[in-house]
Amino acid sequence: MVPFGGWDMPVQYAGLKAEHEAVRTGAGVFDVSHMGEFRISGPDALKFLQHVTPNDVSKLKTGRAQYNWLPNEQGGLVDDIYIYCQAENEYLMVVNASNIDKDWAHLESLKSGFDVQLANESDHWALLAVQGPKAESLLQPHVDVDLSAKKKNAFFAAKLFGFEVRLARTGYTGEDGFEVFVEAKNAEVLWNKLLALGIAPAGLGARDTLRLEAGFPLYGHEFSDQIHPLSSHYTWVVKDKDFYGRAALQQAPTQKLIGLKLDKVPVREGYPVKVGGQVVGQVTSGTTSPTLGHPIALALVNTAQADAPAFEVEVRGKDHAALRAEVPFYKGS
Structure with missing residues (x-):
């Protein structure tokens, strides 16, 4: 408990x-x-x-x-x-x-x-x-x-x-x-x-x-008072209508939420995400997937590097290779 x-x-x-x-x-x-x-x-x-x-x-x-x-x-x-x-x-x-x-x-x-x-x-x-x-x-x-x-x-x-x-x-x-x-x-x-x-x-x-595994965001991790929600794959939520806060949401996000998969080393929230050794973002949620059998993560990274061919995640001072993964990681019944 x-x-x-x-x-x-x-x-x-x-x-x-x-x-x-x-x-x-x-x-x-x-x-x-x-x-x-x-x-x-x-x-x-x-x-x-x-x-x-x-x-x-x-x-x-x-x-x-x-x-x-x-x-x-x-x-x-x-x-x-x-x-x-x-x-x-x-x-x-x-x-x-x-x-x-x-x-x-x-x-x-x-x-x-x-x-x-x-x-x-x-x-x-x-x-x-x-x-x-x-x-x-x-x-x-x-x-x-x-x-x-x-x-x-x-x-x-x-x-x-x-x-x-x-x-x-x-x-x-x-x-x-x-x-x-x-x-x-x-x-x-x-x-x-x-x-x-x-x-x-x-x-x-x-x-x-x-x-x-289902790619669902969690408030306080993938969403917050400061994180632009259109950095996520949930852009469909915003419809063409007037609403409170619309002007701010119309500003293009500077980050993108992506999926990552690793071979063995599990990663956690806050771990730095790198491209070519340079930090471009951080993990927002990570675990070892019981269904898939390998570590998975969601990460917010700079938009400019979101489509990089390969990433690294720093774990206790050591960089571990990570590949971009489609979200959701798993589709259920």
């Missing part, structure tokens, strides 16, 4: 590799109740969300979810978020745990002039993420909804083991799965029922290796 965002969080249960493989081949469940949930409602809810985010929330119909950002005015991100449309002009926004207070203050500062109500429901909800190719088949006998009819990014009410929940076909592992929003008071019983199905409990360690 480790402290994380004001919570005690599990790094591992049976072990990182076993948990990682359970999610890739069967199903695992993550307790991500530390995430924040804001309800945004009122006549101007859509108009407000269109103002504070760059993705087109008007495309988000009832029962659907959308990945989005909260830009600042300096060309960085306050946070990266998910928005779930529960009804017309009623949305649930899920934010990163360490950013709850910052995000709340940001949204409150921008709501003037909008007929919108904000409610911080973070303490009300627990969030359990059931992920893996067997997630649907394991959950189906215990839920009152045909899960096979629900496409990726679906968001819907259901009863799971008799509990009133909301399910979202979303996740952070590169695999299929469902994130379960349940009242916090019912979370422990529901967790134990999921484990009784043979779903493996998984911790922060496996969550990080899974998301890195």
Whole structure:
């Protein structure tokens, strides 16, 4: 267990590799109740969300979810978020745990002039993420909804083991799965029922290796208040509309987020990335991929050197060869 965002969080249960493989081949469940949930409602809810985010929330119909950002005015991100449309002009926004207070203050500062109500429901909800190719088949006998009819990014009410929940076909592992929003008071019983199905409990360690294999950015690593988000492969998030922070995002980024693979030596956040012995950037996330069997990393490098034929990563004073790798490193089910 480790402290994380004001919570005690599990790094591992049976072990990182076993948990990682359970999610890739069967199903695992993550307790991500530390995430924040804001309800945004009122006549101007859509108009407000269109103002504070760059993705087109008007495309988000009832029962659907959308990945989005909260830009600042300096060309960085306050946070990266998910928005779930529960009804017309009623949305649930899920934010990163360490950013709850910052995000709340940001949204409150921008709501003037909008007929919108904000409610911080973070303490009300627990969030359990059931992920893996067997997630649907394991959950189906215990839920009152045909899960096979629900496409990726679906968001819907259901009863799971008799509990009133909301399910979202979303996740952070590169695999299929469902994130379960349940009242916090019912979370422990529901967790134990999921484990009784043979779903493996998984911790922060496996969550990080899974998301890195899938090429998913992590706030505080690939995104931050200072990192230009268009340096990443997520440029599709920004649509042609007016939004807060647009002018800064229109400035071309000076760095590019790339994937790297190495033969043997694992690399970590902050390690220098070089071309021809000259530092051109640094690793933002790195691990040894349990699925691929070799080290992988995401790195922010100067745009001018992003397409270099070869790189080196400095590890404890010694340079190790690295090759550019396509992101995602692994495509799941």
